[in-house]
Amino acid sequence: MTIDIRELISVADVGEELELGPNGALVYCMEFLLKNIGWLEDKLDAFIDNDYVVFDLPGQIELYTHFPFMKDLLSYLHRWDFRVQALYLLDSQFMTDGAKFFGGCITALSAMIQLEIPHINVMSKMDLARGVDKRQLDEYMYPDIDNLIQELSLHTGPKYLRLNSAMGALLEEFSMVSFVPLDASDDDSIADLLLMVDLALQYEDEIDFTNEIPDAIDGEDD
Ligand SMILES: Nc1nc2c(ncn2[C@@H]2O[C@H](COP(=O)(O)OP(=O)(O)OP(=O)(O)O)[C@@H](O)[C@H]2O)c(=O)[nH]1
Ligand SMILES: [Mg+2]
Known part of the structure; x- marks a missing residue:
């Protein structure tokens, strides 16, 4: 089942009618969704x-x-008893150089700190990275933070070494520099990520718990 927010409001319509640019229209749409949150609640029901x-x-x-x-949307989801897991998707194109990758990690971190929910980084x-050898890929999936800082400092120059080190320490503190690879054309890759999300959400526990309820009711009947 798919819910399409464009049934409620779309960036294209808002942009045209209110003569807003793409970012302004998107902000308007998010505000509109939150003001009409009953629409989403009905759909999710x-x-x-x-x-x-x-x-x-x-x-x-x-x-x-x-x-x-x-955050407002999340507070509604929590109120409606959803278990929520954030997946932050960074394109594999961010692996082309250390500085770009570092920037991607910092944006992932800022989103995670704002949202305050369990978070998985996905590459x-x-x-698009099929030709790249495994060792080189691992350098980005489980990067060494000191190497990253060094590579970044080659771009920024030695003047920013302390700033770069401080940002590196922050990433390390929040365990923000490991990625789960995702190749959407490979079923195994999707299954691996799904398993990780299941574990994080304790999805099996939820299923077991729900399955136990009829037994408990049966037990009462005995
Ligand atoms: N090779 C490859 N291309 C993809 C994949 N997913 C999306 N694309 C392409 O990447 C371009 C951008 O799409 P997305 O990354 O999904 O981005 P978006 O949803 O348009 O925009 P945002 O989610 O707002 O960043 C489009 O041309 C897609 O066809 C993928 O798994 N592999
Ligand atoms: Mg998208």
Whole structure:
């Protein structure tokens, strides 16, 4: 089952009618969704217990760092008893150099700190990195923070070494520099990520718990 927010409001319509640019229109749409949250609640009501609901959210980082929308949306989801897990998708193209990758990790961290929910970093579009050898990939999946800082400092110059080291320490403190690779064209890759999300959400426990309820009721009847 798919819910399309464009049934409620769309960036294209808002942009045209209110003559807003893409970012302004997106902000307006998020505000509109939150003001009309009953629309989403009704749509989500159609799901049943234990259903997985994936929210495909816009990539504009400002929505997570400068505005309260995502936190407000999360507080509704929590109120409606959803268990929520954030997946932060960074394109495999960010692995082209250490500085770009470092920037990607910092934005992932800022989103995580804002949202305050369990968080998994995913390196997406791994189909584009098929030619890259395993050792080189591992350097990005489980990077050594000192190497990253050194590589970043080659770009920024020695003047920023202390700043870079401080940012590196922050990433390390929040365990923000490991990634789960995702190749959407490979079923095993999707299954591996799904398993990780299941574990983080304790999804099996939820299923077991729900399955136990009829037994308990049966037991009472005996
Ligand atoms: N090779 C490859 N390309 C992809 C994949 N997923 C999406 N794309 C392409 O990447 C481009 C950007 O798409 P997405 O990364 O999904 O980004 P988006 O959803 O448009 O934008 P945001 O989510 O807001 O960042 C499009 O041209 C997609 O066709 C993938 O798994 N592999
Ligand atoms: Mg997208």
